[in-house]
Amino acid sequence: MTSTAHGSARAGGDVPTDRLVAGRRPVAAESGTTRQPSDGSRFRPEIEGLRAVASLLVVVYHVWIGRVSGGVDVFFALTGFLAAGQLVRAAERGGIDLFRQWGRTLRRLVPPAAVVLIGTIVASLLLLPESRWPQTVREVVTSAFFVENWQLAADSVDYYAAHNTASVVQHFWSLSIQGQFAIVFPVVVIVATLAARRAGIAGRPAVVALLVSATAISLVWSVVSTATDQTYAYFDSLTRVWEFTLGGLLALGIHRLRLPSWAGLVLGWGGLAGLAACGMMLDVEAGFPGYLALWPVLCAAAVIVAGDTTHHLGSARFLSSRPMQYLGSISFPLYLWHWPVLTLALVTFHTEEPGLRLGLAIIGTSLLLAAATRHFVEDPLLRRARRRSGPLRDHRVAVLALVPVLVLALAWHAVTTARAAPSGVAGDANHPGAMALQPGFVDRGSPDAEPIPPAVSANEDWVKYEEPENGCHDLPEHAALQLCTYVPAPDPAAPTVVVVGDSHMAQFLPAVGPIAQERGWRVQTLIRPGCPLSTTSESNIGEVDCITWNQQTLDALSRLSPALVVAQATHNVRAGRTEATPPGMVEAWNRLADAGVPVLGVRDNPRFDHAPPSCVDTYGRSAPECDVPRSDLYPRVSSLPAGTPSTVSFLDLSDSICLSTTCPPEIGRVMVYLDDNHLTGTFTASLAPVVGNRIAALIGR
Incomplete structure (x- = not known):
């Protein structure tokens, strides 16, 4: 999640594992004797207690600290510990019934997850702003099929999806990885034991050798991937x-x-202390998994090795206590429930920090829901499974549990699609947009008209400039570039306007297109999200790639020699009046001036610490909570810095984006922003009359 805000802290999870052999709590022996740790072939109550500790850390860190605890890594290690011992022993006893093994896994995972997803859908329909519905519906489906981690990984490298707010089911990423492991690992053990049998060697050493190789390869990949693209690596199953x-x-x-x-005394308590401190001492969110994940995994290993220590002060006595055993037994549904309860509570009470009282209420609610899920869903299914068996029964239970989730998700998607249809277009009488701020404007529309784009689709109002019909093609001499034609021209000799820069300039295209279509000009694009035109990198997105892209863009523009280049002229308009024209932009303009290419520099739009559409969705239209003082964002007078060549003209649209005192989320019944810093394509279309006149004056045709 890609965001690092408290509300988007990445959540961890726990997969329940059947107790392999029921057993009594170990009897403590005298201090000083030796003991031999168990491999899990009998019930180990301290592991149930360790699950309780990990789940409590996940919940407490998410609710009050706003950081990732490392508890999810404990769950991963415990899943591997219990699964490996169970499967290898089964293989040694004669073989693994793969179909039944998968069925038992699905029966344990799917019903409680389905209950949580159903509850989350219903609560989200009542409490979640409509602007967050499309993303949530999509992630509910990917969560139901245990591929949520890949959805988030794909979003992390998709610049446009990366601006999404953390969803109420984002925490299913870790359950997805554990589900994938539970499906694949039995196959790996079967293949390894069969290969060992054919080679005439024991199966256990073959599995050990395979696990050693997988551990080394995955750890190296995790370190490398985290260093190069940490956000993607966080959700990657292979890391x-x-x-x-x-x-x-x-x-x-x-x-x-x-x-x-x-x-055992030292290892047990040392491991628990290390787990409690992990999230506070390490930058878990920005540095995981990589080598940093060794900390919580090794801490968990220390507690496991300490086992049911015979020392009367050992950690096992604490972990085996009745409260910890009960918490361990509901750790899976507790993990499933706490994140949607937290995120929906923050939305409902309009806060980013829950505080003590609300935090306690969130944890208490999550515990009650977790207990109900265990007693009314998990336990009944387990009792029925013990009474009735069959090769298809567990699979049938999982499928039947998924049906209502998918039906509700499909219905929610249908409602979302219906509400996404706009009630008009920018520029009509009911939706004047930016033109409502022009001198002499007379509003002849209905004040009760719904704004466009609708809240449910505002955050998807991206301008499509890379569609196949736009004639995009790579420039052979510039490998980093892709030139697209946004508005074609029938006359090969028609003037060409090239819109260059980052996603803000991509969103600006609807303001340029109408004048080009009217006068027969050609509009082409050289767009790379996160890379405004400059000789350096002005953002932290792909710094090296931005520099290469900018160098090649300047070379290409010099060769293309368009009638006009439209590019960003300022950057980083935020509260505190941080707006500036970086020296790299001025240097880029001078290079174009040397090539005889004129530039229209567009003043950047504001960037916020919140998403205006969600604010409107939460507080309502014209709510003062959603208006930001203009004086906090824009200085009264802005001009281009010294050294700007005379071939650069400045287009200041701040009076079309903001009122005289505030920068609101809605102007002329058109939503101005789609997220925290991008204009909607609908709003920029309403800027076309102003922008078109300026471009026509510069081109002179």
Whole structure:
């Protein structure tokens, strides 16, 4: 999540694992004796308690600290530990029934997840702003099929999707990875044991060798991937494999460890202390997984190795206590419920920080829902599974649980699509947009007309400039560039306007298109999100790539010699009046001036610390909470800096974007912004008369 704000802190998860062999709580022996850790072939209550600790850390960190705790990494390691021991023992006893194994996994995971998704859909329809519906519907479906992590990974590298707000089901990313592991790992164990059998060797050493290789490869990939693209790496299943396989290696080798009681005492409490401190001491959100994830995984391993220590002060006595056992038994539904409860509570109470009282209410509600899910969903299904068995029964339970989720999601999508239809177009009588701020304007529209684009589709009002019909093609001599034709011209000799820069300039295209169509000009684009035209990089998005792209763009523009280049003239309009024209922009204009290419520099639009459409959706139209003082964003007078060549003209649209005192989210019944910093394509279309006149004056045709 891609955002690092509190509301978008990435959530962790837990997959329930059947207790392999029921057993009594271990009886403490005298201090000082040795003990041999169990590999999980009997019930280990301290592991249930460790699950409780990890889930509580996830919840507390999300609610009050606004950071990631590392608890999800504990769940990954525990899943690998329990799965490896179970599957290898099954293979040694004669084989793994893969179909039944998958069925048991689906029966454990799908019904409680489906209950949470159904509850989340219903609550979201009542409480979630409509502007967040499309994203949430999409992620509900990907969560139901255990591919939410890949949805978030794809969004993290999609510049336009990366601006999405954290969804109420974002936390399903970790459950998706664990579900994928639970499906793939039995196949891996079967293949390894069959290969070992054909080679005439024991199956366990073959599995160990495979896990060692997978651990090394995945850990190296995790370190490399985190260093190059941390946001994508965070959700990538392959960067997390080593956490499962390291837990699996521990399960297959722990029986060889013999520790004195005092060592178990140190390891157990040391591991718990390390887990509690992980999220505070490490930059978990920005540095994980990589090598930093070794901290929580090794802490969990220490607690597992400490096991049911015989020392009377050992951590196992705490972890095996009745409260911790109960919390461990509801850790899976607690993880599933806490994130939607938290995010919907923050939306309902219009706050970014829950505080003590609201935080306690969120945790209490999550615990009650988790307990209800366990007693009324998980336990009944487990009892029925014990009474009735069959090769298809568990699969049928999972499918039947998914049906209402998908039906509700489909219905929600239909409602969303119906509400997304606009009630007009920019420039009509009811939706004058920016023209409502022009001198002498007379409003002849209905004051009760619904704004466009509708709230449910405002954050998807991106300008499509890379469509196939726009004739996009790579420039062979400039590998980083793609030139697209936004408005074609029948006359090859027609003037060409090239719109250049980042996504803000892409959103500006509807203001340029109408004058070009009217006068037969050609409009082409050289757009790269995050890279305004400059000789340097003006953002933290792809810094090296931006520099290369800008260099090649300047070379291409010099060769194309268009009638006019339209580019951004200022940058970073934020509260505190941080707006500036970077030296790199001026240098780029001088290079174009040397090539005889004129430039129209467009003053940038404001950037906010919130999404105006969501604010309107939450507080209502004309709500003062959604208006930002203009004086906080724009200085009274703005001009281009010294050194700007005479071939550059300045287009200041601040009077068309803001009122005299505020910069509102809606002007002339048109939504101005689609997220926290991009104009809607609908609003920029309403700027066409102003922009068209200026361009026509510059081109002279």
